[in-house]
Amino acid sequence: MLGQLRRIVQDVAQEPSLANALAGLVSNVKNALQTECCSVYLADYQQQQFMLMATDGLNKDAIGKVAIGFSEGLIGWVGQREEPINLAAAHLHPRFKVTPEVSEDCFSAFLGCPIIHHRKVLGVLTIQQSASRVFSEDEESFLVTLGVQLASVLVNAEMRELASQSSPKHVHVGQLQGLIGAPGIAIGQGFVLQPASDFDAISLQKSDDPEKELSRFYRAVKVTKAEFNRLAERMSGHLPPDALAIFDVYHQLLDAASLGNEIEAQIAEGWCAKSSLKRVVEKFARQFDDMDDAYLRERGTDIRDLGQRVLNHLLETEQRHHKLPEHVVLVAENVTATMLAEIPRVQLVAIVSLKGSVNSHAAIMARALGIPAVMGVDELPLMQWQGQQLIVDGYQGNILVSPAEAICHEYRQLMNKDAELNARYQAELHLPGQSACGARFNLMVNSGLAIELETTQSEFTDGVGLYRTEFPFIIRSRFPTEQEQIELYSKVLTGYPDKPVVMRTLDVGGDKPLPYFPISEENPFLGWRGIRLTLDHPEIFLVQIRAMLKANIGNGNLHILLPMISDLAEVDESLRLIKQAWFEVDDEVNQQHVVPKPKVGVMIEVPSIMYQLPELARKVDFCSVGTNDLTQYLLAVDRNNPRVGNLYDALHPSVLRALHQLGQQTHGLQFPASICGELAGEPIGVLILAAMGFNRFSMNHRNLAKIKWLLRRIDLSELKLLLPEILACQSPKQVRLQVQRFLDQKQLLNQLRA
Structure with a gap:
């Protein structure tokens, strides 16, 4: 049964035509369950109806013509209840709607199952039979399981179909919805920096130049055969002749008489080389998978391995021919710091990450660079983004693919308006960071990704509230030496003379892996990361601390911040190690220089440490609240998972109440506390935090001018009157509405974004 389910879903996923996919679906389900009729209806939310899209058993002339309202008939009832409905005599039920066009008078038994994706009903799958009987639990379970698996395949199926029918440069798939990663608007061309080398990422596409596609396929086959020859030669001294025979089998499969002939036929039908390879390999692999003989079933693996190698060479050739666009919208499964380093900053205008969420590492990097980003957009396969004209709307989380020129014109006007607002903020950047009532704020920057950009306005900031030391580690192919780290840290410390620079010790793990120090964990955010990793490797920790201390000689503005602290023993x-490193450096300079002792602080991001603040305040000099991870852990939401990304919200009432309690406690302990998470750089967030009594904020340098401009127009007494209403809210939406209403009353709301 599981094998049948898998094959049915695979057939739907691999068919580029939606009509053909649904026709195959109903026939396969009918045969699998040995029933007399199977039909599928898809939801049309504009018309508020379910449209019959495929059937095997009803009148086929009704396909695409018969529609049933959301509140009508048994189909509408299934959609309303969002659960299976199993009836022995459907025609006797009061919700039964007579629809002569479908010719279902002969059927009595009815089982309908909703197809739901992210709480939204996409359609209804039904089976029917002439005999009056209740379908068995096994049959109902099969249909429910199939509906769950079909949901992710059918979502945005129309977009995928349109994409497959057009060339990559002329595809029109309209608008895609993702999660807001970084605000702003950009227009550019999609560029896939690291294409996925697997068939799941390949969308089926046509080509208008079969000769060119055939030539590309022949080149890939030639390179693959040469690769097999090298492998066979290398392994000849280690494997027996019968084991080496597999390479001969691969050669034969690539010959025209085997897979090659089939692929050539697909190219002749108008499919591009990648699509032809995908269709043929998956067809043959499925045939082997269905065989009873275990030995023959294993040959399906050989077919896939062979196809994978040819695909790799096709993609390598394709990538070499892609020139970097003038305005790059970087598209990847997961955008990394290494990828960003490969794109010239002047050409990078936006980021699209198929995975990740609002506060994933890619989103934070985008905000630091001041470019819009949309996350969790996986409706189109990765390679389909290559070369597309894109509008990335980081305010709404929308992406417009191949937009009309009139739409581009409208968005350019919005971009101009954004630029005007930003110029208004920049005009006041030199003024003090204070409220309208004169309350002083320390406004600092988060740094580490683009030092040159981040230090250009250092005179207008109060220092660095968070220097992320992990970026120099991530973009290298090895651990940086002590001397390399000294040079990096010196540049930052000297860039902010007489102002505090808070350097966080190495914080990798979670969604920030080191390429040369891979960590494989099932739940990395709760695993070996931050201080846990560096304390287990004191040789890494000590070298970094020594480099910080040496860079601080002559500067004296270093503060050290410890990440991911969950226990006082870690502090x-x-x-102890910081003290050891200080003695080592002091001994090394041999009284030639004074080695200042830096202040040491702890990041408040693991909830457990919030309940040990009195003890913590006696051990360290300050604390800094990392709202990104604190929100993640309080809400038990993986911030990198787009499936639950809508649940991640730093304005959740529980998070705000925890921050309020934290602020009251640190104030009572006279324990200096700052906010360095992304919430500190958002207008709504910073107003709420200011109302709670926080007055030290660290944010990316792009937001600094806007936040300073806003705070200079706010009276703290008004904010404090608003705070009880905010803390009484029951949802993040209510919190936003409260603050937006406040800003609107002060005529500030329309001045914060275009």
Whole structure:
């Protein structure tokens, strides 16, 4: 049964034509369950109806013509209840609607199952039979399981169909919805920096130049055969002749008489080389998978391995021919710091990450660079983005693919308006960071990704509230040496003379892996990351601390911040190692220089440490609240998972109440506290935090001018009157509405974005 389910879903996913996919679906389900009729209806939310899209058993002339309202008939009832409905005599039920066009008078038994994706009903799948009987639990379970698996395949199926029918440069798939990663608007061309080398990422596409596609396929086959020859030669001294015979089999499969002939036929039908390879390999692999003989079933693996190698060479050739667009919209499964380093900053205008969420590492990097980003957009296969004209709307989380020129014109006007607003903020950047009532704020920057950009306005900031030391580690192919780190840290410390620079010790793991120090964990955000990793490797920690201390000689503005602290014992061990490193550096300089002792602080991001603040305040000098991870852990939401990305919200009432309690406690302990998470750089967030009594904020340098401009127009007494209403809210939406209403009353709301 599981094998049948898998094959049915695979057939739907691999068919580029939606009509053909649904026709195959109903026939396969009818045969699998040995029933007399199977039909599928898809939801049309504009018309508020379910349209019959495929059937095997009803009148086929009704396909695409018969529609049933959301509140009508048994189909509408299934959609309303969002659960299976199993009836022995459907025609006797009061919700039964007579529809002569479908010719279902002969059927009595009815089982309908909704197809739901992210709480939205996409359609209804039904089976029917002439005999009056209740379908068995096994049959109902089969249909429910199939509906769940079909949901992710059918979502945005119309977009995929349109994409497959057009060339990559002329595809028109309209608008895609993702999660807001970084605000702003950009227009550019999609560029896939690291294409996925697997068939799941390949969308089926036609080509108008079969000769060119055939030539590309022949070149890939030639390179693949040469690769097999090298492998066979290398392994000849280690494997027996019968084991080496597999390479001969691969050669034969690539010959025209085997797979090659089939692929050539697909190219002749108008499919591009990648699509032809995908269709043929998956067809043959499925045939082997269905065989009873275990030996023959294993040959399906050989077919896939062979196809994978040819695909790799096709993609390599394709990538070499892609020139970097003038305005690059970087598209990847997961955008990394290494990818960003490969694109010239002047050409990078936006980021689209198929995975990730609002506060994933890619989103934070985008905000630091001041470019819009949309996350969790996986409706189109990765390679389909290559070369597309895109509008990335980071305010709404929308992406417009191949937009009309009139739409581009409208968005350019919005971009101009954004630029005007930003110029208004920049005009006041030199003024003090204070409220309208004179309350002083320390406004600092988060740094580490683009030092040159981040230090250009250092005179208008109060220092660096968070320097992320992990970026120099991530973009290298090895751990940086002590001397390399000294040079990096010196540049930052000297860039902010007489102002505090808070350097966070190495914080990798989670969604920030080191390419040369891979960590494989099932739940990395709760695993070996931050201080846990560096305390287990004191040789890494000590070298970094020594480099910081040496860079601080002559500057004296270094503060050290410890990430991912969940236990006081971690603080004690860290302080011991910092003390050891200080003695080592002091001994090394041999009284030639004074080695300042830096202040040491702890990041408040793991909820457990919030309940040990009195003890913590006696051990360290300050704390800094990382709202990104604190929100993630309080809400138990993986911030990198787009499936639950809508649940991640730093304005959740529970998060705000925890921050309020934290602020009251640190104030009572006279324990200096700052906010360095992304919430500190958002207008709504910073107003709420200011109302709570926080007055030290660190944000990306792009937001600094806007936040300073806003705070200079706010009276703290008004904010404090608003705070009880905010803390009484029951949802993030209510919180936003409260603050937006406040800003609107002060005529500030329309001045914060175009």
